[in-house]
Amino acid sequence: MSARHLALLLSVAVAATLACSKTQDTAPERRIFGEPPVIQSVNTNFAVQDARAECDFTAVAYGLFCGLGGFSDVELQAGTGWTLVEDPVDHKPVVVHSDTPTSTPGVFINGDYTKFTFEVQAMDPNSTTGNNNILLVSSSFIAPESKIESSLVLFDDGSENQFPITQSSIIFEDCAADPCVCAQARYNITSGDEDKDNSLYTREFIVLNRTAPPFLTDCIMRELNVVGTTAKPHSRYEFKIEAVDRQGNLAVWPNNLVAETGDGRFACDGDSCACCMMHYQSQLTDLCSCLDEPGVLIPSQFPNGFCIDYLSVPSDQGGPGCTH
Numbered sequence: 535m536s537a538r539h540l541a542l543l544l545s546v547a548v549a550a551t552l553a554c555s556k557t558q559d560t561a562p563e564r565r566i567f568g569e570p571p572v573i574q575s576v577n578t579n580f581a582v583q584d585a586r587a588e589c590d591f592t593a594v595a596y597g598l599f600c601g602l603g604g605f606s607d608v609e610l611q612a613g614t615g616w617t618l619v620e621d622p623v624d625h626k627p628v629v630v631h632s633d634t635p636t637s638t639p640g641v642f643i644n645g646d647y648t649k650f651t652f653e654v655q656a657m658d659p660n661s662t663t664g665n666n667n668i669l670l671v672s673s674s675f676i677a678p679e680s681k682i683e684s685s686l687v688l689f690d691d692g693s694e695n696q697f698p699i700t701q702s703s704i705i706f707e708d709c710a711a712d713p714c715v716c717a718q719a720r721y722n723i724t725s726g727d728e729d730k731d732n733s734l735y736t737r738e739f740i741v742l743n744r745t746a747p748p749f750l751t752d753c754i755m756r757e758l759n760v761v762g763t764t765a766k767p768h769s770r771y772e773f774k775i776e777a778v779d780r781q782g783n784l785a786v787w788p789n790n791l792v793a794e795t796g797d798g799r800f801a802c803d804g805d806s807c808a809c810c811m812m813h814y815q816s817q818l819t820d821l822c823s824c825l826d827e828p829g830v831l832i833p834s835q836f837p838n839g840f841c842i843d844y845l846s847v848p849s850d851q852g853g854p855g856c857t858h
């Protein structure tokens with residue numbers, strides 16, 4: 535068995551990451567025993583550049599502030615949010631508030647991302663009832679600005695397999711057991727395959743704008759059960775579709791799939807102080823950039839709001855001493 539096939543087999547073992555990296559090599563197609571798989575069709579309409587995700591992160595933000603100081607009277611507000619975006623001209627970070635306040639108090643994150651859905655119809659002449667000779671179907675790509683090839687495994691499992699992936703953000707997101715002390719969340723990732731054992735192998739994969747915060751990644755994992763990667767907007771991706779049988783026979787689809795990623799917009803809407811502090815806690819901005827952002831009322835301690843009353847407390851009084 536060639537090193538390349540071994541790498542593909544190993545990718546099954548490490549399927550928890552749902553993508554493995556391997557160095558490029560050039561193993562030829564060959565037949566060791568039996569016939570190779572037959573790739574019958576590949577869906578070429580596989581890319582959506584402006585898929586949308588929306589998540590209510592109010593519980594996460596509540597847990598963040600409640601956990602910070604044991605504040606039991608945190609009141610998140612409606613508002614115009616706080617989002618850090620990259621200026622398209624000079625690529626410097628810019629703070630953006632939405633034009634209209636949310637109608638509901640809380641923190642709501644949303645964003646656009648590029649979604650690839652690989653759908654490959656494949657069979658093997660050596661398959662018998664109850665004994666599929668196909669070992670795996672994969673989509674391989676070299677990430678932009680990288681020389682490492684990754685292989686995504688496609689499944690014909692009806693999305694039955696669940697791969698738990700730990701959240702990306704350092705702000706804990708599992709607030710089910712104790713709203714004030716959230717725990718690290720794990721999200722169950724699935725292939726996105728609709729029907730099990732119909733010889734249509736499926737895999738969903740997403741690409742986010744590289745400036746997207748980790749909580750958008752988590753939002754998509756939580757709501758849509760899919761993982762992915764980040765890249766510059768309008769990055770070009772090329773995917774090679776292959777199938778391997780249990781004897782190591784390889785079939786390669788003659789045409790690679792090519793697509794460009796979209797803009798990958800992101801916004802944190804609602805309570806502005808909470809949105810800003812989530813960026814700060816994710817090491818995406820400094821603490822004092824949140825000074826005087828409205829929201830996060832804590833009547834017992836900071837009745838005008840955490841970002842107004844606390845961030846301005848001078849350092850000689852034990853506060854952060856932020857000034858404009």
Ligand SMILES: [Ca+2]
Nearest residue numbers: 568569660779
């Ligand atoms: Ca075969």
Ligand SMILES: [Ca+2]
Nearest residue numbers: 690729732734
């Ligand atoms: Ca299927």
